[in-house]
Amino acid sequence: MVAGKRILLIIGGGIAAYKALDLIRRLRERGAAVTPVMTRSAAEFVTPLSVAALAGEAVHQELFDLTQEAEMGHIALSRVADLIVVAPATADLMARMAGGRAEDLASTLLLATDTRVLLAPAMNVRMWQHPATRRNLATLQRDGVLTVGPNEGDMACGEFGPGRMAEPMEILAAIERALAAGPLAGRRVLVTSGPTHEPIDPVRYIANRSSGAQGTALAAALRDLGAQVVFVTGPASVPPPAGVEVVRVETAREMMAAVEAALPVEAAVFAAAVADWRVANAAASKVKKGSGGLSLDFAENPDILASVSRRGEGRPRLVVGFAAETDDVIAHATAKRARKGCDWIVANDVSPATGIMGGSENAVTLITAEGAEDWPRMGKDEVARRLARRIADALG
Ligand code: CTP
Numbered sequence: 258m259v260a261g262k263r264i265l266l267i268i269g270g271g272i273a274a275y276k277a278l279d280l281i282r283r284l285r286e287r288g289a290a291v292t293p294v295m296t297r298s299a300a301e302f303v304t305p306l307s308v309a310a311l312a313g314e315a316v317h318q319e320l321f322d323l324t325q326e327a328e329m330g331h332i333a334l335s336r337v338a339d340l341i342v343v344a345p346a347t348a349d350l351m352a353r354m355a356g357g358r359a360e361d362l363a364s365t366l367l368l369a370t371d372t373r374v375l376l377a378p379a380m381n382v383r384m385w386q387h388p389a390t391r392r393n394l395a396t397l398q399r400d401g402v403l404t405v406g407p408n409e410g411d412m413a414c415g416e417f418g419p420g421r422m423a424e425p426m427e428i429l430a431a432i433e434r435a436l437a438a439g440p441l442a443g444r445r446v447l448v449t450s451g452p453t454h455e456p457i458d459p460v461r462y463i464a465n466r467s468s469g470a471q472g473t474a475l476a477a478a479l480r481d482l483g484a485q486v487v488f489v490t491g492p493a494s495v496p497p498p499a500g501v502e503v504v505r506v507e508t509a510r511e512m513m514a515a516v517e518a519a520l521p522v523e524a525a526v527f528a529a530a531v532a533d534w535r536v537a538n539a540a541a542s543k544v545k546k547g548s549g550g551l552s553l554d555f556a557e558n559p560d561i562l563a564s565v566s567r568r569g570e571g572r573p574r575l576v577v578g579f580a581a582e583t584d585d586v587i588a589h590a591t592a593k594r595a596r597k598g599c600d601w602i603v604a605n606d607v608s609p610a611t612g613i614m615g616g617s618e619n620a621v622t623l624i625t626a627e628g629a630e631d632w633p634r635m636g637k638d639e640v641a642r643r644l645a646r647r648i649a650d651a652l653g
Contacts, residue, residue, distance in 0.1 A: 259429070260288030262436055265338035265372070267363045268308065270298025272413040273345040273379035273422035278303060280344060280425040281311040284432070292338060293317070296350065296363045320362040331362060335370035340435055343367070345379035345422045348390050354402070355393035373443055375403040375435050379422030381414050398445060399521050403485055405431035405502075430500055431485075439483025440649035446484045447522040447573070448476040448501075449529035449561065451493030453509045457553065458540040462507075465530050466614050469493025471579075472528035474641035476501050479526075481642075482649050487519040491529055509535060509558035516561055520568075524575040524648050527562040527599075534558060566598035575651050577644075580604040580624075581614070587622055587629050594624050601625050603644065623647070 264284055268277045281291050291312040295305055305316040317334060335341075343350060343363075350363065359365040367374060376397065384390055385407060398404065406423030423431070435443060450472020454462040469490060476488045477498040486501040489512055497503045504519065506512045509531045516525075537556035544551060562578045576599040580590040583606065590604030602624040607614045620634035623644075632643065 259284060259432060259436060262339040263290045263292060263337060264432065265292045265294065265334070265341045265366070266312075267294045267341065267343045267350075267366065268296070268299040268303070269343060269345045269347040269350045269363070269379075270296050270301060271345040271347050271379050271422075272302060273377075274299050274302035276422055276425055277344050278307055278311055280342075280428055281308065283425055283429055285311070285313065287429075290314070292334070294334075294363055294366060296361060298347075317362060320365055331365055332369050335366040336372065338372050340432060341367070341370055341372050341374045342377070342428065342432060343374065344377035344428055346376035348378075348380045348384045348387075348393075351376065351378065351390065351393045351397060355396040373401070373403065373435060375405060375428075375431055377405050377423050377428050377431075378407050378420075380407075380420050382412065382416050382418035382420045385418075385420040395521060401443060403431065403435055403443060403445075434480070434483065434485065434500060437483050439481070441479060441645075441652070442483030444484045444524070444652060445487070445522045446479050446648070447487045447489065447516065447519050447525040448472055448479065449489045449512060449516065449525075449527045449531075450476065450497075451491035452530050453491040453512060453532045453558075454507045455509065455532045455535040455558075456507075456539045457536050458542065458544045460543055463532060463534075463536065464492075465532065467491075467493070467530035469495050470617065471619060471637045471641065472526075473498055474638045475526060475528055475644060478638070478641040478645035479648065482645050484645075487522065489515045489519065489529070491531075508532075509561070513559045513561050513564070516565060520565075520573070521571050522573050523652055524577070525565055525573040526577040526644075526648070527565075528579050528603075529561075530581065531561060532558055560597065562599055563597040566600075575600050575648060577601045577603060577648070581607040583608040587624070590622065590624050591629065603640075604629075 293308045293312045294317045309316045353364045359368045408421045409419045410421045451469035452465045452467040456462045476486045488501040489504045504515045534555040537554040566576045578599040580593045582589045590602045594602040604622045619640045623630045
């Protein structure tokens with residue numbers, strides 16, 4: 258709920274600034290107050306008059322504005338809000354934030370504030386992908402800054418790719434999440450989910466029976482506790498939950514790259530049923546029958562859970578893996594926890610008789626450093642809620 262809340266909206270200088278006008282309108286419609294701040298270059302894209310008219314409040318633009326300073330100093334201005342939103346957050350503004358600069362009103366407010374900050378980045382694809390922006394983003398996320406978007410699509414500059422600012426309704430949803438009270442409010446967590454598809458040729462692949470139901474339920478449960486969830490999913494048969502950042506992948510190697518790109522996070526839960534093997538001799542064009550038998554060579558896929566668990570710098574504080582076993586569940590899962598180096602293993606018995614794989618229920622054993630804890634058989638949603646609460650407790 259944004260009603261009764263005050264948003265300090267910093268509008269950066271980019272073509273997406275026009276969407277900030279719509280965002281102001283939607284925030285006001287829902288009963289939020291908006292204090293607008295514009296950078297000098299933002300005023301090249303939208304007029305301060307339009308912004309002020311929609312916000313119903315004066316626009317703050319200059320660091321050294323004696324009239325405004327007399328009414329409210331910039332330190333006070335940085336503290337009046339329940340949340341600071343930067344939309345569009347340009348590459349330059351992000352760089353200045355990451356570097357702790359205070360050379361204009363916007364960057365000074367961002368440095369002086371003790372309020373949470375949500376960025377809606379918007380920039381050219383190459384700028385978004387540039388190592389400098391990746392570095393700045395990682396620094397900001399480590400500092401606890403929240404982000405929404407950018408989305409992939411056609412860009413005003415004529416290129417295609419990630420860099421388009423999130424739509425006003427998406428930013429609004431992110432604002433609602435950021436303001437929602439919950440034990441994981443503002444915490445960034447990662448969930449992998451679903452199966453992976455490993456191509457044999459352009460039309461055929463090797464897959465497994467995972468539906469993605471448990472990972473999806475878990476992402477939703479973490480979201481409901483206020484977390485900012487990055488949801489990296491293979492081709493699952495259930496749709497991803499609303500209100501999480503969805504990253505779609507096909508193969509194990511794509512999943513690995515997406516997970517690396519999503520770090521840093523405070524907790525990471527690996528619920529995906531990743532294929533352990535990929536076809537090493539996958540064909541570039543469709544394999545025709547009649548050319549004799551088909552023989553496949555396999556190569557081992559990277560173990561995403563083990564690789565994240567063994568990271569030095571940038572390891573999430575809590576790493577949780579799943580273990581799908583068919584016999585000696587506790588012994589195998591305990592050994593897997595040690596082998597992979599994760600903190601917890603959520604073990605389940607997937608022998609066909611249990612009906613768990615692809616079903617709606619789960620009976621799990623939670624393996625931690627303290628030992629094994631059997632949970633009664635319950636719906637996957639309930640397992641997810643219980644696990645999300647345990648994660649919230651562990652992060653403190
Ligand atoms: N996992 C992963 N990357 C892989 C394989 C598995 O991140 N390449 C993760 C899964 O998401 C799950 C955990 O590791 O959280 C356990 O996966 P599982 O397939 O049960 O374990 P394996 O490593 O395949 O071990 P085994 O074949 O001995 O059961």
